[in-house]
Amino acid sequence: MRKKELKYLVTFHTTTGAMAMEKYCKQQQLPGRLIPVPRQISAGCGMAWAAPPESREVIHSMLIEQKMDVDGEYEIWI
Amino acid sequence: MIYLDNAATTLRKPPEVIQAVVNAMNQMGNSARGTHDEALAASRIIYETRELLSDLFGCPRPDHVIFTSNSTEALNTAIYGMISQGDHVISTDMEHNSVLRPLYRLEREREVSLSFVPADEGGTICYEEFERQITPRTRAIVCTHGSNLTGNLVDLVRVGEIAKKHKLLFIVDASQTAGVFPIDMEKMHIDVLCFTGHKSLFGPQGTGGMCVRPGLDIVPLKVGGSGVRTYEKIHPKELPVGLEAGTLNGHGIAGLGAGVRFIKDTGMEMIRRHEEKLARVFYEEVCQIPGIQVYGDFQADCRAPIVALNLKDYDSSEVSDELAQGYSIATRPGAHCAPRMHQALGTVEQGAVRFSFSWFNTIEEVHTAIRAMKELSQ
Numbered sequence: 001m002r003k004k005e006l007k008y009l010v011t012f013h014t015t016t017g018a019m020a021m022e023k024y025c026k027q028q029q030l031p032g033r034l035i036p037v038p039r040q041i042s043a044g045c046g047m048a049w050a051a052p053p054e055s056r057e058v059i060h061s062m063l064i065e066q067k068m069d070v071d072g073e074y075e076i077w078i
Numbered sequence: 079m080i081y082l083d084n085a086a087t088t089l090r091k092p093p094e095v096i097q098a099v100v101n102a103m104n105q106m107g108n109s110a111r112g113t114h115d116e117a118l119a120a121s122r123i124i125y126e127t128r129e130l131l132s133d134l135f136g137c138p139r140p141d142h143v144i145f146t147s148n149s150t151e152a153l154n155t156a157i158y159g160m161i162s163q164g165d166h167v168i169s170t171d172m173e174h175n176s177v178l179r180p181l182y183r184l185e186r187e188r189e190v191s192l193s194f195v196p197a198d199e200g201g202t203i204c205y206e207e208f209e210r211q212i213t214p215r216t217r218a219i220v221c222t223h224g225s226n227l228t229g230n231l232v233d234l235v236r237v238g239e240i241a242k243k244h245k246l247l248f249i250v251d252a253s254q255t256a257g258v259f260p261i262d263m264e265k266m267h268i269d270v271l272c273f274t275g276h277k278s279l280f281g282p283q284g285t286g287g288m289c290v291r292p293g294l295d296i297v298p299l300k301v302g303g304s305g306v307r308t309y310e311k312i313h314p315k316e317l318p319v320g321l322e323a324g325t326l327n328g329h330g331i332a333g334l335g336a337g338v339r340f341i342k343d344t345g346m347e348m349i350r351r352h353e354e355k356l357a358r359v360f361y362e363e364v365c366q367i368p369g370i371q372v373y374g375d376f377q378a379d380c381r382a383p384i385v386a387l388n389l390k391d392y393d394s395s396e397v398s399d400e401l402a403q404g405y406s407i408a409t410r411p412g413a414h415c416a417p418r419m420h421q422a423l424g425t426v427e428q429g430a431v432r433f434s435f436s437w438f439n440t441i442e443e444v445h446t447a448i449r450a451m452k453e454l455s456q
Contacts, residue, residue, distance in 0.1 A: 013314075014141060014306070015110035015121055015125075015305065015306075016125060016140065016141035016318055016319075017141065019121055019122060020125070020140070020141075022118075023125070033113075034113045036112060036113050045110070045305075045306050046110065046113075046305050047110075047121075069141065
């Protein structure tokens with residue numbers, strides 16, 4: 001198994017919310033990718049957006065601006 | 079073979095639709111069931127199709143586009159999920175059984191009372207009747223955008239205004255019009271728009287859905303697998319998953335998405351004009367053939383590309399079979415799952431032969447069908 005890294009995680013209520021996130025981040029060239037939600041997090045949808053912690057500020061602002069369907073935001077070692 | 083049964087299902091699909099289904103079957107895993115490439119491929123295509131449909135119908139949010147297997151399932155979900163014990167519902171004589179039977183079932187099971195805006199012998203309705211039928215218990219208006227039998231359209235802006243004025247739910251069956259006629263949920267004050275994929279949206283059978291106004295509470299018809307909140311006993315409420323228990327028809331939805339994209343690329347107005355022209359040319363010729371009676375309102379500016387007719391007192395099944403066997407022309411005979419409409423037209427016994435046109439029909443095919451009807455009438 002690979003070494004754990006600190007990640008900024010965004011979870012969503014629905015898969016549709018995760019898809020909207022992925023599409024927007026790709027368009028805007030924001031970092032990250034969809035991963036399965038780690039077990040220590042409880043989330044509506046089974047997908048989470050995982051990005052480097054340093055991108056938290058810019059992504060967080062975008063989540064509010066774009067009214068993304070966010071369930072939670074975390075920083076965890078995965 | 080000349081296929082003129084497009085109101086039942088469009089046979090000729092854009093090649094992109096077929097290719098999209100083939101690609102999906104080669105590449106797609108299960109949407110919302112993981113984040114490996116194959117699962118994501120499914121989730122992405124399904125999401126894109128939600129976006130395309132929300133844009134097409136003026137649905138405020140892509141996540142409020144719910145996929146079902148057809149209009150019938152969507153209408154059952156909307157009607158069964160929102161109409162309560164003792165409510166009153168207004169519908170019309172123009173409806174298909176996919177509207178009527180869920181309503182009749184609620185009449186038996188939830189003591190729901192029903193009123194129907196009557197259609198005249200030309201199959202048209204009087205809009206003032208909607209308001210006349212309203213009672214203090216009226217909860218909803220459920221109506222079609224276009225009759226599957228006559229092709230007559232309903233002015234949704236007008237009915238939507240009435241629904242809004244009286245704070246009624248407005249549930250619309252767009253089976254015959256989606257993809258050909260402009261529909262704007264906001265402008266028409268539609269709460270739930272039900273559509274099927276396999277007709278004028280050019281998708282595969284087994285696709286369809288409903289666009290839901292945000293804020294509505296619809297009790298799902300089915301609950302079960304959702305891919306999320308596994309340990310909760312209650313199915314999640316969030317849309318779209320709240321109304322989409324079980325694995326979606328991702329392969330079909332990929333085809334539906336390609337169908338909607340084809341409509342957008344070709345232009346809805348272009349498609350409509352072509353289909354209207356075919357139906358109009360056919361009507362203008364066959365209505366002059368002695369012994370042929372055509373049903374529906376052909377004075378209307380706008381109508382679905384459907385021409386239903388009978389030849390003398392021949393059984394409509396016999397005429398349709400002659401067309402199929404003698405001319406390789408596919409039409410639909412008999413009763414068209416629209417019992418009240420047949421009663422209004424006086425065609426309960428005879429049924430009707432329905433010719434319905436699509437973008438992929440040609441004017442030459444129409445002229446062949448006209449010649450066939452002329453021959454059969456002699």
